[in-house]
Amino acid sequence: MEKILWELVQLVRQQSPLVHNITNYVVMNNTANALLAAGASPIMAHAKSEIQEMIGIAHSVVINIGTLDEYWSESMVMAAETAHSKGKPWVLDPVGAGATSFRDEVLHQLLPYQPTVIRGNASEIIALAKANTTVTKGVDSTAQSNEAVDAARSLVDQYKTIVCISGETDIILGNQQEIFIRNGHPLMTRVTGLGCSATALTGAFIGITEDKVSAVAAAMALIGIAGELAADESKGPGSLQVNLIDRLYTMTEQEFFNRLKIELK
Numbered sequence: 001m002e003k004i005l006w007e008l009v010q011l012v013r014q015q016s017p018l019v020h021n022i023t024n025y026v027v028m029n030n031t032a033n034a035l036l037a038a039g040a041s042p043i044m045a046h047a048k049s050e051i052q053e054m055i056g057i058a059h060s061v062v063i064n065i066g067t068l069d070e071y072w073s074e075s076m077v078m079a080a081e082t083a084h085s086k087g088k089p090w091v092l093d094p095v096g097a098g099a100t101s102f103r104d105e106v107l108h109q110l111l112p113y114q115p116t117v118i119r120g121n122a123s124e125i126i127a128l129a130k131a132n133t134t135v136t137k138g139v140d141s142t143a144q145s146n147e148a149v150d151a152a153r154s155l156v157d158q159y160k161t162i163v164c165i166s167g168e169t170d171i172i173l174g175n176q177q178e179i180f181i182r183n184g185h186p187l188m189t190r191v192t193g194l195g196c197s198a199t200a201l202t203g204a205f206i207g208i209t210e211d212k213v214s215a216v217a218a219a220m221a222l223i224g225i226a227g228e229l230a231a232d233e234s235k236g237p238g239s240l241q242v243n244l245i246d247r248l249y250t251m252t253e254q255e256f257f258n259r260l261k262i263e264l265k
């Protein structure tokens with residue numbers, strides 16, 4: 001498994017998948033830069049008039065509901081439907097799931113198009129599965145990733161998807177598979193949208209391999225390790241944001257394997 005993850009990091013660098021993103025205003029620039037640093041090719045586009053053509057040429061699609069509005073929500077549903085019908089892999093980031101009924105309604109419309117992967121923090125995954133009454137506190141998690149495992153499992157079963165619950169430990173659940181990645185640094189929660197960057201990177205990795213579970217693990221390991229390396233040289237969140245982009249770009253095989261903390265079940 002470990003070896004495959006690094007091979008996928010190299011494959012993204014070599015193949016530079018085109019990743020079509022409909023994402024939020026907060027992170028748009030940063031996630032485009034994270035994708036470029038990892039070797040992928042980002043395009044941010046949400047006009048309904050170009051969604052079908054864009055998905056036609058893209059390797060994968062990222063749908064992130066962070067700064068939802070009425071027009072964008074229609075674009076997202078159209079994109080999910082198009083990705084599903086064209087057989088393009090797509091990843092859903094259910095930012096702020098459970099915070100408002102509008103978000104939940106849009107998520108409800110998106111899920112039937114069977115995202116290849118759902119990546120969210122524990123509160124969002126719990127809210128998405130409506131497995132209990134935990135209230136999402138805006139876009140930040142109030143729960144630990146292990147508390148969301150039952151919720152995630154129900155999504156995996158119902159939508160035949162892969163769920164990644166991010167946090168101190170990233171938990172990746174596929175059909176019969178469970179992977180724990182213990183990389184990352186607490187300072188990463190002080191920079192907005194690193195979860196969104198994790199989702200965007202996941203989009204890049206599912207675009208270059210049929211082994212989707214390994215793709216998710218590779219993306220989460222990459223951002224976690226880049227975050228650790230960056231935190232060691234940062235004074236605070238501002239420099240972490242910049243250093244993390246550099247570390248995605250400069251990551252070596254040795255750095256990757258020295259830091260990788262992965263457990264399979």
Ligand SMILES: Nc1ncnc2c1ncn2[C@@H]1O[C@H](COP(=O)(O)OP(=O)(O)OP(=O)(O)O)[C@@H](O)[C@H]1O
Pocket residue numbers: 095120121122139140141166167168169170183184185186188189191192193194195196197198220223224227
């Ligand atoms: N407490 C922590 N300790 C170590 N690493 C962490 C911690 N919390 C988050 N991370 C790292 O940050 C990454 C992003 O996860 P997080 O759960 O913070 O996303 P998020 O809540 O969706 O963020 P955002 O909404 O701001 O994009 C994780 O994959 C992990 O590498």
Ligand SMILES: Cc1ncsc1CCO
Pocket residue numbers: 024026027066067095139192193196
């Ligand atoms: C802060 C924030 N608000 C909506 S989206 C977003 C980025 C982190 O998800």
Ligand SMILES: [Mg+2]
Pocket residue numbers: 095096120121139195196
């Ligand atoms: Mg998030």
